[in-house]
Amino acid sequence: MTVVDKFNSDKYDKIMELAKRRGFFWPSYEIYGGVAGFYDLGPLGIAMKNKIINLWRDYFIIRQQPLVVEIETPVIGPSKVYEASGHLEHFTDPIVECTKCGRKFRADHLIEDVLHVNAEGLSPEEMTRLIREHDIRCPACGGILSEVRKFNLLFQTTIGPYAQNRGFLRPEAAQGMFINFKRIYEVMRQRLPLGIAQIGRVARNEISPRQGIVRLREFTIAEIEFFFDPEDPWHEGLLDDMISRVEHRKLRILRAEAKRRDETKPEEFSVREAIEEKVIITPWLAYWMAVARDFVIELGVDYIDMYFDEKLPEERAHYAAQTFDQLVRVSRLGWLEVSGHAYRTDYDLSRHMRYSGKDLTVFRQFKEPIRIKKKVVLVNPAWVGRTFKSKAKEVLEAIKSLNVNEVEKMLKEKGVVEVNGVTIPAEHVRIVEKEEKISGRRFLPHVAEPSFGIERLVFVVLDKAYREKSGRVVLSIPRRIAPIDVAVFPLVRDERLVKIAKDVWRRLIEAGYYAIYDDDGSIGRRYARVDEIGVPLAITVDHVTLEDKTVTIRDRDTWKQVRVHLDKVEKAIRMFLQGIELDLLTSI
RNA sequence: GCGGCGGUCGUCUAGCCUGGACUAGGACGCCGGCCUGCCAAGCCGGAGGUCCCGGGUUCAAAUCCCGGCCGCCGCACCA
Numbered sequence: 264m265t266v267v268d269k270f271n272s273d274k275y276d277k278i279m280e281l282a283k284r285r286g287f288f289w290p291s292y293e294i295y296g297g298v299a300g301f302y303d304l305g306p307l308g309i310a311m312k313n314k315i316i317n318l319w320r321d322y323f324i325i326r327q328q329p330l331v332v333e334i335e336t337p338v339i340g341p342s343k344v345y346e347a348s349g350h351l352e353h354f355t356d357p358i359v360e361c362t363k364c365g366r367k368f369r370a371d372h373l374i375e376d377v378l379h380v381n382a383e384g385l386s387p388e389e390m391t392r393l394i395r396e397h398d399i400r401c402p403a404c405g406g407i408l409s410e411v412r413k414f415n416l417l418f419q420t421t422i423g424p425y426a427q428n429r430g431f432l433r434p435e436a437a438q439g440m441f442i443n444f445k446r447i448y449e450v451m452r453q454r455l456p457l458g459i460a461q462i463g464r465v466a467r468n469e470i471s472p473r474q475g476i477v478r479l480r481e482f483t484i485a486e487i488e489f490f491f492d493p494e495d496p497w498h499e500g501l502l503d504d505m506i507s508r509v510e511h512r513k514l515r516i517l518r519a520e521a522k523r524r525d526e527t528k529p530e531e532f533s534v535r536e537a538i539e540e541k542v543i544i545t546p547w548l549a550y551w552m553a554v555a556r557d558f559v560i561e562l563g564v565d566y567i568d569m570y571f572d573e574k575l576p577e578e579r580a581h582y583a584a585q586t587f588d589q590l591v592r593v594s595r596l597g598w599l600e601v602s603g604h605a606y607r608t609d610y611d612l613s614r615h616m617r618y619s620g621k622d623l624t625v626f627r628q629f630k631e632p633i634r635i636k637k638k639v640v641l642v643n644p645a646w647v648g649r650t651f652k653s654k655a656k657e658v659l660e661a662i663k664s665l666n667v668n669e670v671e672k673m674l675k676e677k678g679v680v681e682v683n684g685v686t687i688p689a690e691h692v693r694i695v696e697k698e699e700k701i702s703g704r705r706f707l708p709h710v711a712e713p714s715f716g717i718e719r720l721v722f723v724v725l726d727k728a729y730r731e732k733s734g735r736v737v738l739s740i741p742r743r744i745a746p747i748d749v750a751v752f753p754l755v756r757d758e759r760l761v762k763i764a765k766d767v768w769r770r771l772i773e774a775g776y777y778a779i780y781d782d783d784g785s786i787g788r789r790y791a792r793v794d795e796i797g798v799p800l801a802i803t804v805d806h807v808t809l810e811d812k813t814v815t816i817r818d819r820d821t822w823k824q825v826r827v828h829l830d831k832v833e834k835a836i837r838m839f840l841q842g843i844e845l846d847l848l849t850s851i
Numbered sequence: 852g853c854g855g856c857g858g859u860c861g862u863c864u865a866g867c868c869u870g871g872a873c874u875a876g877g878a879c880g881c882c883g884g885c886c887u888g889c890c891a892a893g894c895c896g897g898a899g900g901u902c903c904c905g906g907g908u909u910c911a912a913a914u915c916c917c918g919g920c921c922g923c924c925g926c927a928c929c930a
Contacts, residue, residue: 276923284862284880296903296920354930360852368927416930434930470928471852478929580930603930735891755887787890794890806888815889822890 275595278725279475281736285796287311287725288476288718300472300480307796308721310746310777312483315562315720316462318744319485322558323713324460331458331487332451336439338464342429345417347618348438348611350431353581355415357387359394359408370411373399387411418466418480432466437712439463440488441611444708445623448490455625455708456491456498456547462717474596477719486714489547492627493609493709496546506546509534509553515570516542516587522575529570544585545606547711552604555589555713559601562720563727563741568592571604582610593726601723602715609707616707628703635701638667642680643691651685658685667694728797738797739820742840748776749836750793754805756782764804767814767832774833794819800839802832818845825849 283289286305290297304312324331345351357370370390377399385393390411393399399408422430433439440447440459447459462485472478497503514537515529532542534553543549552571559569571587579586582605589602616623642662648655661683671694673680680687728740740746751768753760761782768780779798781789786803793801801817803824808814813826816835825848827835835848 280862290921293921297922299921350930356928356930358928414928467930472929473923475922582930733890752889754889757888785887785890785892787892789891790889791891803889817889824889 274726274729275593277736278594278722278729281729281738281795282308282476282725288721290475300469300478302476302479302718304718304721307746311724311740311744312717312721314744314746315717315724316483316485318561319462319558319715319717320460322554322561323485323487327458327554329454330456331460331489332447333460333462334439334443334447335461335463336436336443338432338466339420339422339430340433340438341422342431343618344438344442345431347614348441349581349614350417350434351415354417354434355413357390357411358414359390359411368408370394387413414470416468416470418468434465434467435714436461436463436465436484436486437488437607437611437714441615441710444488444490444612445621448625453625455627456489456501457708458487458489460485460487462486476722477596477599479718483717484714485717486712487551488607488611489551489711489713490708491547491711492706493545494706496709502546502550505550506534506538506553509550509557512553512556513566514549514552514556515566517570517572518542519573519575522573529572543587545709545711548585548587548604548606551711551713552587552589555602555604555715559589559591559720559723561741562724562744563739564591564723568727572598572600580605582607584608591723593723599719599723600716601719602713605712605714607710607712609709611710612707624705624707626703626705629701632700632702638694638696640665640667640670641693642687643693646691647687654685658683658687662687670694732794735791735794737794737819740797740799742799742842745797745799746777747779747793747796747798748800748840749778750789750798750801751778751780752786752789752801752803753782754786754803757806759809760804760806763808763814763829764802767802767804767829770833771836776836790817790822800836802836816845816848821845827851 281287285307287308288302288304291301291303292298320333324333342351345354359368359370359373370387371385374385374390374393378393378397387410394408394411417434418432420430420432422428439461444459448454448457451457462483464481465484466481469478469480472480492498510533512534513531514534515531516537517526517529521530532540534549537543537552538546538549543552556566556569560566569589569591572590574583574586574588585606587604588600589604590598591601593599612623615621640662642659644655644659647658651658662680665680665682670680670692674689674692674694678689680689680692724740724744725738728738730737730739738745749771751764751771753764764782765780768778771778779793781792783789790801797819799819801819803815803817805815807826808829812829814829814832815824816827816832816839817824818839823845825845827848831851834851838851839845839848
């Protein structure tokens with residue numbers, strides 16, 4: 264363990280201790296001993312989480328108007344949905360256990376390793392048979408292996424009183440968007456591209472969750488299913504405009520092919536380079552990765568502490584044609600996945616179309632209908648009917664399926680058309696040019712999906728914000744997402760100062776801020792207390808206030824103070840929280 | 852699930868190896884009062900722990916043994 268690692272792991276412990284002590288988060292069901300994979304958020308934790316969600320909403324929905332809309336759908340879904348989505352089949356792993364040492368293995372991987380055959384898609388029974396036949400043993404200790412069984416990571420329940428009516432807790436919010444795609448497409452007046460966003464809780468029955476709040480069995484996900492036309496992803500210049508707004512952003516990407524060569528250093532691409540060089544195979548995925556980059560930077564992450572990791576084909580989910588994880592470097596845990604960016608193609612819509620029997624395609628009208636001139640073979644139906652009687656229909660069908668060029672060739676060379684063993688003289692055959700009008704086309708949109716785990720962001724924010732200054736803890740949480748906006752103190756517990764301070768505090772609460780008031784102990788102690796929970800600024804009423812009605816505003820990060828008139832306090836706070844420098848507040 | 856280590860006031864921890872004088876000690880935090888003119892000051896008083904849960908050994912268990920739960924590290928797993 265290096266010195267840096269030591270510091271980082273201490274830091275992790277300190278953050279966990281702080282989170283518990285000051286009320287950001289702690290393990291759930293503590294009084295019953297706790298249950299792995301579940302965490303409660305306290306007053307500060309939920310306040311900050313809500314602000315992170317709102318910031319996400321700002322980046323991914325509000326600023327993306329009118330392309331993205333938000334919906335909310337149930338957590339529990341019927342089994343049909345997860346048959347269609349592929350989760351019932353693919354969200355399960357075949358597992359064998361060694362009867363001697365208890366280690367568990369992926370049965371299919373084990374068989375593939377030993378026999379060099381593709382075991383994917385085999386039933387558990389077939390896998391068990393293969394293991395028995397070839398006497399495959401535990402690779403760790405040589406012990407006998409158990410029967411293969413499937414472990415499904417979906418939480419299961421029943422819907423209503425009938426046990427056979429199985430329901431599942433969603434492992435992602437995405438299916439709610441796919442199922443509702445057609446309706447929202449109609450609601451949004453058949454516009455493409457169309458992004459449908461959802462923020463909500465999901466559940467995954469992880470085999471052995473650890474690492475506290477970063478690996479949970481139940482958590483909040485924020486994701487967008489972004490539907491676009493696969494044949495015209497640029498949507499006639501629309502995407503070009505959007506890309507040009509994020510063009511200068513660089514993305515650090517570790518490509519799958521580089522990983523194959525054991526490279527570990529990400530390369531740098533501009534958004535446009537990543538698209539043009541086909542690093543990212545569909546442009547919308549690149550656009551959303553650029554937005555994700557900006558969003559995570561605003562949470563307090565340095566550019567250099569973040570990159571996109573392309574998943575290898577075998578690492579990808581069953582629905583994805585290309586996937587990037589957005590990784591952030593944090594203490595103790597190293598590189599932590601905070602979002603996934605998957606190109607889901609039309610996988611989900613096509614599956615739901617098949618399983619529901621509903622047409623989920625969209626129709627796009629061409630600006631101008633396309634007129635296609637086409638040669639067709641016509642035969643005299645009266646003659647065919649008279650000549651072939653009951654076989655006439657068959658003959659007509661056969662002629663239709665003939666290639667026009669071949670018919671022309673036959674007529675030229677033989678003067679007749681031969682089809683299905685019958686001969687039709689040239690006089691009954693005509694080749695004419697017809698014009699066909701095509702006014703649009705039907706297709707399934709393709710989907711680019713950015714998907715964030717919100718609790719992980721809560722942790723990342725604390726990790727990045729944590730500092731120690733003069734022996735005390737300061738959380739330099741970005742101002743927009745600090746759980747408490749402002750603290751108000753009287754310098755000392757003098758009745759006149761207390762009264763003014765409480766008035767200011769009240770006013771701020773009524774103006775919609777999370778504000779705290781404190782007159783306990785020394786002023787230094789109070790500053791320290793609010794620094795520790797990341798309150799960006801503190802207002803102190805002192806004796807000068809009695810003379811000229813100004814108060815001090817103190818910046819959490821620099822500990823600098825400026826004086827602002829009581830009438831300007833609200834405005835100063837608003838500006839400061841928006842990112843204006845402290846010094847500039849004196850001139851408002 | 853396996854192996855290693857751990858679980859003591861709100862938080863961090865001393866005690867555990869070598870069972871008893873532990874009525875489980877300390878620090879920070881918390882509550883009340885005093886004091887306090889800007890960065891965790893001081894004084895007085897107070898509340899707070901069935902020592903993770905269950906069982907066993909023993910005259911006697913925070914301490915030893917077994918099982919469970921939870922956490923950390925490693926392995927496996929992680930659409």
